[in-house]
Amino acid sequence: MTIVVGYIPSPPGLAAVDAAIEEAQRRGSRLVVVNSGVMGDYSGPSFADPQDLDALDAQLTEKGIDHEVRQTTRGLAPAEEILSVAAEVDADLIVIGVRRRSPLGKLVTGSTAQQVLLDATCAVLAVKA
Template sequence: MTIVVGYIPRPEGLAAVDLAIVEAERRGERLVVVNTGHHGDYAHANFAAPQDLDALDAQLTERGIDHEVRQPTRGLAPADELLDIATEVDARLIVIGLRRRSPLGKLITGSTAQQVLLDATCDVLAVKAPV
């Protein structure tokens, strides 16, 4: 089985990866790490630098976790990328990080987490970044 985790180089993304690693080790499952741009903006801070992805790949390899790191550039919304990849790999679990947003902020820009929670066909585990 496979776990898909949404990764961005911010505290909530790191918290999601940390929890996904724990789950992958506990369950003995494959891990697919997904990092996307912000609605097709690959200059956005959410789009990880190659050295960040290389470090993550090395960490997972060192821990002996069967894994794959993906950085799709199809221009889709992050939630759509996560959901598509989860379907493609027949994921049992999606892990996402949460950040605090005001209700107005969610209304104006939408919520990736909300879309994943509502549209996923598998379990979703949401984690908050430590304060």
Template sequence: MTVVVGYLPTPDGLAALSHAIEEVGRTGEKLVVVNTGELGNYAGPSFATPQDLDAIDTQLTEAGIDHLVLQPTNGLSAADEILLAASAHDASRIVIGIRRRSPVGKLFTGSTAQQVLLEADCPVLAVKPQR
């Protein structure tokens, strides 16, 4: 089985990654880390740097975790990329980071978390960063 985690280089994304690493450390499952830009914006802050992804790869390798780090550049939404990865890797669950947003903020910018929660074919664990 596989755990898919949506990763952003933000406190929310780091919380999701940390939780996913803890989970697969206990279960021995494979971890698929997915990071992508927002609808084709690969210069934005949500698109992790190669150094960031290399650090994640090194951390997972040193921890002995079977893993795959993906950074698709298909122009799809982050939610669609996470859902595609979950389907392609037969995910047992998806881990995503969430942050507090106003209803108006969600209306104008959409919600990756909401789409993943509504469309996933497997359980989704939403993780908040600790304050």
């Protein structure tokens, strides 16, 4: 079994990783962590720095979880990156963090979580910080 988790260095992203760790431990699953920039912006706050990724890798190794940490740079939207990786590894579950947004905010900027929830071909676990 494989779990894909969308990770950004923020409270919702950390909540997603925590939930994915719990699921991976409970199910004995492999965990694939996906971090990407927003449409090719690799200087923004959602693109994790190397120290964040190293700390995450160390945490997963310490917990004995079979894992892979991917930081994609293909210039796709974050939801497309998550869904692409999930299809590539034949994921059984996708875990994403969500935050509260106004209806206008969703309309203007779209929603990564909404796209993943609507387009995923496997189960999706959405968690709040």
